[in-house]
Amino acid sequence: MLKNxxxxxxxxxVMGGAFAAPSAGVIPINTIQDLEHINSNLAGHxxxxxxxxxxxxxxxxxxxxxxxxxxxxxxxxxxxSNLTINVSKTNATGLFASVGEGAVIENLNLSxxxxxxxxxTGILTGVNAGAINHVRISGNVTGDINxxxxxxxxxxxxxxxxxxxxSVTANGNFAGGLVGGNSEGTIDHSFAIATVEDPNGNHVGGxxxxxxxxxxxxSYAEGAVSGIDDVGGLSGGNDxxxxxxxxxxxxxxxxxxxxxGLTGDNIESGNISNAYSLGHVSGGGIVGGxxxxxxxxxxxxxxxxDTSGQExxxxxxxxxxxxxxxxxxxxxxxxxxxWQMQKYPLLRx
Numbered sequence: 329m330l331k332n333x334x335x336x337x338x339x340x341x342v343m344g345g346a347f348a349a350p351s352a353g354v355i356p357i358n359t360i361q362d363l364e365h366i367n368s369n370l371a372g373h374x375x376x377x378x379x380x381x382x383x384x385x386x387x388x389x390x391x392x393x394x395x396x397x398x399x400x401x402x403x404x405x406x407x408x409s410n411l412t413i414n415v416s417k418t419n420a421t422g423l424f425a426s427v428g429e430g431a432v433i434e435n436l437n438l439s440x441x442x443x444x445x446x447x448x449t450g451i452l453t454g455v456n457a458g459a460i461n462h463v464r465i466s467g468n469v470t471g472d473i474n475x476x477x478x479x480x481x482x483x484x485x486x487x488x489x490x491x492x493x494x495s496v497t498a499n500g501n502f503a504g505g506l507v508g509g510n511s512e513g514t515i516d517h518s519f520a521i522a523t524v525e526d527p528n529g530n531h532v533g534g535x536x537x538x539x540x541x542x543x544x545x546x547s548y549a550e551g552a553v554s555g556i557d558d559v560g561g562l563s564g565g566n567d568x569x570x571x572x573x574x575x576x577x578x579x580x581x582x583x584x585x586x587x588x589g590l591t592g593d594n595i596e597s598g599n600i601s602n603a604y605s606l607g608h609v610s611g612g613g614i615v616g617g618x619x620x621x622x623x624x625x626x627x628x629x630x631x632x633x634d635t636s637g638q639e640x641x642x643x644x645x646x647x648x649x650x651x652x653x654x655x656x657x658x659x660x661x662x663x664x665x666x667w668q669m670q671k672y673p674l675l676r677x
Contacts, residue, residue, distance in 0.1 A: 383410040389425035396428030403436025411441040420454030421445025431458030441467030448480035456485035466493040473500035474508035482513035498526040502537035510542040522551040530557040531564035534578040539569035557584035560591035566598040578607040586620040587611030598624035616641035
């Protein structure tokens with residue numbers, strides 16, 4: 329399976345390495361109480377010293393929508409397991425409610441989490457304007473508008489080398505396996521293996537619900553997504569955004585318009601390059617194998633005619649499944665440093 333190959337790279341390379349004791353001025357986290365005590369200093373420098381099991385703990389988000397975490401949190405490669413958060417009518421829900429500009433969270437695992445919130449909900453954070461690096465999550469997340477496996481709303485934030493193996497259930501617009509809404513944010517070297525269900529919402533994607541003026545590169549999605557309009561395997565919509573060196577192997581099922589194997593729409597000055605999709609695509613209106621509807625540029629991008637069940641697309645080139653397994657199909661792709669061929673092209677990082 330594709331996911332086993334790339335997941336093994338993440339497990340072996342992203343979280344590896346030795347971990348030293350914190351230096352002076354750094355606050356160690358050894359207990360659940362220490363973790364909760366971050367609320368007393370949201371600008372502090374913290375290091376998680378050991379794995380923590382949060383079974384049976386009614387955990388409340390660190391900070392709030394108004395009081396953002398602005399410090400530095402180093403997970404040290406350790407795991408927080410069985411995090412459970414259940415709040416209603418609350419804006420910004422996750423382990424950290426909201427991560428502000430200048431904040432950094434990295435080297436952390438969140439295993440078997442269950443997070444339920446309202447507007448802007450994610451397992452790690454509801455809203456991100458900081459930097460999130462080398463974070464892996466698994467579990468379930470439920471919310472309304474802006475619901476994502478890792479982050480609900482990535483607003484000008486940067487996400488690098490992160491992964492999500494999740495089930496996402498939303499009851500509003502902007503739902504994604506990694507991020508609900510990516511607004512002027514950057515996502516690179518990341519992936520989601522996800523089931524994303526948003527039966528009453530628009531902008532639903534395997535990686536992100538919507539990419540508004542954001543940049544997504546060297547990332548991919550696998551799994552299944554469902555929604556109404558603007559539904560895609562990687563991104564529900566790409567509005568003035570950039571999608572490059574990316575792929576989706578996602579079953580896409582929508583009841584409305586603008587549905588595609590990679591993205592539902594590619595509008596305004598949106599650009600797609602060096603990308604492909606494999607999943608089956610179905611919708612109730614405007615549907616495409618790669619892109620449902622496009623006003624922007626689509627360059628060196630492909631979809632599988634056989635696996636998608638779609639002969640047309642708003643952009644890109646349709647190829648047979650056999651051709652999709654041939655490196656020569658992919659014009660001007662970097663197979664030295666970015667891609668490598670297995671059965672289909674896979675990202676090296």
